């Protein structure tokens with residue numbers, strides 16, 4: 062009797078300890094790159110965003126730890142491809158760099174319908190793929206900070222046809238989260254409406270979206286001098302961070318024209334006249350889905366993106382249909398990596414030193 066009570070006590074203590082350890086790990090132990098503002102985002106985002114990891118942790122705990130059997134049953138494959146979509150202007154008519162509001166709405170509905178769930182670039186590169194079990198991650202990126210991505214009307218409400226309003230509309234369905242990465246440059250004030258730049262950037266971050274850099278002047282870094290490149294990388298990062306405040310770290314960079322400098326390492330870190338900068342991720346184009354952040358083929362500074370024009374989205378979704386061994390499927394636990402033993406060779410190999418639990422089945 063006594064013994065069974067002791068066993069029960071130990072079991073409860075173990076389960077509760079694991080649960081609170083996981084929650085506090087999620088809230089406070091984030092990856093180095095994320096900085097304090099990211100912690101704020103995780104703990105204080107909208108209810109959809111904030112509740113997802115905790116709910117998953119609770120599910121995992123109440124059903125026992127994630128096992129090979131459970132990972133297999135949910136078809137978890139965290140070595141699969143992740144599409145990173147590229148948008149520019151939102152308006153009419155539809156064109157190479159313009160998506161109509163109606164098509165953006167349809168894209169989001171289609172993605173939700175097909176079991177995708179959004180993720181910010183900063184979380185992808187940190188391996189923090191915190192999406193519900195069984196869902197597949199997709200990253201939405203918006204370049205050039207054009208006014209039609211985020212416009213506030215005279216009465217203070219959001220223009221219902223701007224990108225942010227359309228994303229928020231999808232969040233209200235309960236099937237989507239407020240996540241997307243906005244890459245800003247300063248050719249004109251980000252998103253226009255110069256007196257509202259700070260408000261918009263802060264809102265994006267507070268709501269759960271990511272703000273990234275697109276250099277100061279939309280610089281062609283393939284042609285620019287090393288000094289000019291370093292200046293723009295450093296100053297764009299600093300200006301965005303100063304505007305957002307609260308210790309927010311800008312960690313992602315969309316490379317204008319996908320024109321890379323001769324030496325990529327200048328993107329990762331450097332300094333200009335004593336002003337230091339660093340980026341964890343750089344995004345290119347390329348037209349293919351990205352490798353998993355747990356794959357040997359994942360390249361932080363060359364993340365490929367798919368331009369969403371015409372039927373590009375339908376084509377990538379056809380390649381990543383439910384049941385495809387190429388599709389990333391979450392196990393619901395952002396701290397554990399689950400994947401089948403037999404993987405298509407094109408996905409690469411699982412990185413050897415992930416520093417987190419791995420389940421192969």
Ligand SMILES: [Zn+2]
Nearest residue numbers: 204205317318
């Ligand atoms: Zn651009």
